[in-house]
Amino acid sequence: MNQGRHMRQIAIIGCGTIGVSWAAYFLSRGLAVSAHDPEPAALQAFTERVAADMATLGAEPLTPRLCDTAADAVAQADLVVENAPESVELKRGLLRELQALAPAGAIIASSTSSLTHSDIAGETTVPGRVVIAHPFNPPHLVPLVELYGPDPAVVERLADFYCGIGKQPVVMRREMVGHIANRLSSALWREALYLLQEDVASVADIDRAVTAGPGLRWAIQGPFLTYHLGGGQGGIRHYLEHLGPSQQYRWASLGEPEMNEALKARIVAGVEDATRGQPLDSLFARRDTRLAALQRTLGEAANEEMAP
Numbered sequence: 001m002n003q004g005r006h007m008r009q010i011a012i013i014g015c016g017t018i019g020v021s022w023a024a025y026f027l028s029r030g031l032a033v034s035a036h037d038p039e040p041a042a043l044q045a046f047t048e049r050v051a052a053d054m055a056t057l058g059a060e061p062l063t064p065r066l067c068d069t070a071a072d073a074v075a076q077a078d079l080v081v082e083n084a085p086e087s088v089e090l091k092r093g094l095l096r097e098l099q100a101l102a103p104a105g106a107i108i109a110s111s112t113s114s115l116t117h118s119d120i121a122g123e124t125t126v127p128g129r130v131v132i133a134h135p136f137n138p139p140h141l142v143p144l145v146e147l148y149g150p151d152p153a154v155v156e157r158l159a160d161f162y163c164g165i166g167k168q169p170v171v172m173r174r175e176m177v178g179h180i181a182n183r184l185s186s187a188l189w190r191e192a193l194y195l196l197q198e199d200v201a202s203v204a205d206i207d208r209a210v211t212a213g214p215g216l217r218w219a220i221q222g223p224f225l226t227y228h229l230g231g232g233q234g235g236i237r238h239y240l241e242h243l244g245p246s247q248q249y250r251w252a253s254l255g256e257p258e259m260n261e262a263l264k265a266r267i268v269a270g271v272e273d274a275t276r277g278q279p280l281d282s283l284f285a286r287r288d289t290r291l292a293a294l295q296r297t298l299g300e301a302a303n304e305e306m307a308p
Contacts, residue, residue: 010032076103082098095130159171
């Protein structure tokens with residue numbers, strides 16, 4: 001059994017949305033969680049917000065250990081999960097500090113959504129023990145974790161840990177700004193903005209074109225398998241030979257939106273119209289309920305496929 005299975009003490013550094021969600025998930029898996037945030041307000045609300053996310057998971061609420069200092073939070077940690085704002089300078093200093101404070105064998109995992117390992121870990125004493133471990137939001141409901149680090153053994157250990165608690169890690173062979181999922185999401189978002197700017201459709205209809213169409217398939221298969229099946233009985237070979245040129249045709253027409261004030265105003269007005277004044281808390285709750293239901297359905301389907 002890999003050493004990653006033995007990580008039991010988790011330190012959460014940064015108690016915002018991602019830190020809350022991670023803490024809820026770790027606690028729901030029976031792990032011990034300590035937490036620190038330099039902002040007293042974030043730490044004060046942390047326990048209540050963690051309990052709410054655990055309720056969404058259907059887990060009994062548990063209490064993380066709140067710490068006044070980072071040193072206290074990481075003192076016994078096997079894994080330190082850093083969730084600071086997306087600032088290169090801030091993360092550089094924080095990762096250097098956390099590695100100096102944590103036990104020598106601890107892995108430092110950064111939840112950065114876009115920054116590279118080279119950006120933020122170069123000033124640490126042992127860069128190989130720092131791993132990019134980007135969760136897809138919200139971490140307690142979405143299983144993806146994107147990993148990159150220069151030491152394959154450390155990355156393997158962390159991947160094994162995440163697999164052991166029900167996550168689905170992907171390992172990047174080389175670092176890339178935005179990693180994998182956010183680059184794919186950004187490509188779709190760019191074209192959605194272009195369609196809106198060109199007045200092709202409303203915000204609501206552009207969103208519906210995703211959720212009522214390809215989004216349903218994307219929940220169960222990625223782009224490569226999608227096009228493999230799109231080739232019918234000939235699979236991906238047939239698709240590339242006979243329909244590949246149609247992709248080239250579409251690529252040539254993809255747009256580059258200009259993020260000007262007019263587009264920003266159109267985005268805001270379109271989103272407000274599409275959400276019909278529903279408060280954000282209601283939208284978050286509906287999203288989380290549906291994500292939890294989707295995960296249950298996918299889990300049940302996977303169990304049926306594995307049954308003899």
